[in-house]
Amino acid sequence: MSGFQSLAAGKAMSKGRAEAAAGAPGLLLKYLQEQNRPYSAQDVFGNLQREHGLGKAAVVKALEQLAQEGKIKEKMYGKQKIYFADQDQFDMVSDADLQNLDAKIVALTAQVQSLQQSCRHMEAELKELTSALTTPEMQKEIQELKKECAGYTERLKNIQAATNHVTPEEKEQVYRERQKYCKEWRKRKRMATELCDAILEGxxxxxxxxFVSGTLPLPCTPWIFAQGGHIHLSPSPQEEVGIETDEDYNVKLPDP
Structure with missing residues (x-):
């Protein structure tokens, strides 16, 4: 932008502010009458400056002018001045009118609360719909599930057509044997643990x-030691123990 253009823009802006300042008294008088509540100059400036382009100095000047002309009222509130419309220009309001207004306020408040509740429900529904699968995604998912279901159906047919089914008696026998072997496993593991604890005392x-490379401290006779939950005899008291435990291989006893 050239210097001439900047100067022209500045003049146009100054002209606009001047026009806004000239019309400020009428604008502020109308605003205070419509709102019919007290405002400070800062409040009026903050509410109108963006829409009407009024400067703070123009607002203060217009409010003071209106107060001097008796068109609005001015009162000191602490250290600042408060401006409001002259109440004499308004009709007197009866108690019945006030009660009607209060009833309207209650009704409108209930209506607002109801609308807010509906809005929250709709927002929750929208969030749920947004996070859900789209129609194409659902169609694709359905096709994949149908394909998976067909595979399971075929597998079930093959199982039902087989002739080598296990009888309930055979199944019960397997369960009993498993229980027997697990019981023996616990017994041998307990014996091995007790023997190791006795040796480790000295x-x-x-x-x-x-466990890794220990030597048995006895100078005579074969030595009994535990390995992998079983009891073994070492032919020499100086032979390395080299015990491998269930825990070394992440093996756990099954539940009874």
Missing amino acids: YPKSKKQF
């Missing part, structure tokens, strides 16, 4: 060192 190193 062993100078840690339990981990004993």
Whole structure:
């Protein structure tokens, strides 16, 4: 923008402000009468400056002019002046009118609350619909589920057509054997643990060192030790123990 253009723009802006300032008294008088409530100059400026382009100085000047002319009332409230419309220009309101207004306020308040509640419901519904699958996505999902269902149906047919079904008696026998072996497993594991604990009472190193490369401290006869939940005999008291536990292989006893 050239200097001439800047100067022209500045003049146009100044002219606009001057016109707004000239019309400020009438604008502010109408505003105060319509609102019929007290305002400070700062309040009026904040409410009207964006829409009408009024400066604060123009607002203060217009309010003081209106007060001097008796068109509005001016009162000191603390350290600031408050301006409001002259109440004599308004008709007297009876108690019945006030009661009617109060009833309207109550009704409108209830209506607002009802609309707000409906709005919250609709927002929740919109959020749910937005997060849900779209129609094409649902159609694709349905096709995939149908394909998966067909696979399971075919598998079921093959199972039903098989002739090597396990009888209830055979199944019960398998369960009993499993229970028997698990019981024996717990028994041997407990025996192995008790033997290891007895040995470790006089062993100078840690339990981990004993399991990995420990030597049996007895100078005679074969030595009984536990390995993997079982009891073994070592032919030499100086042979490395090398115990492998269930925990080394993340093996856990099944539930009874």
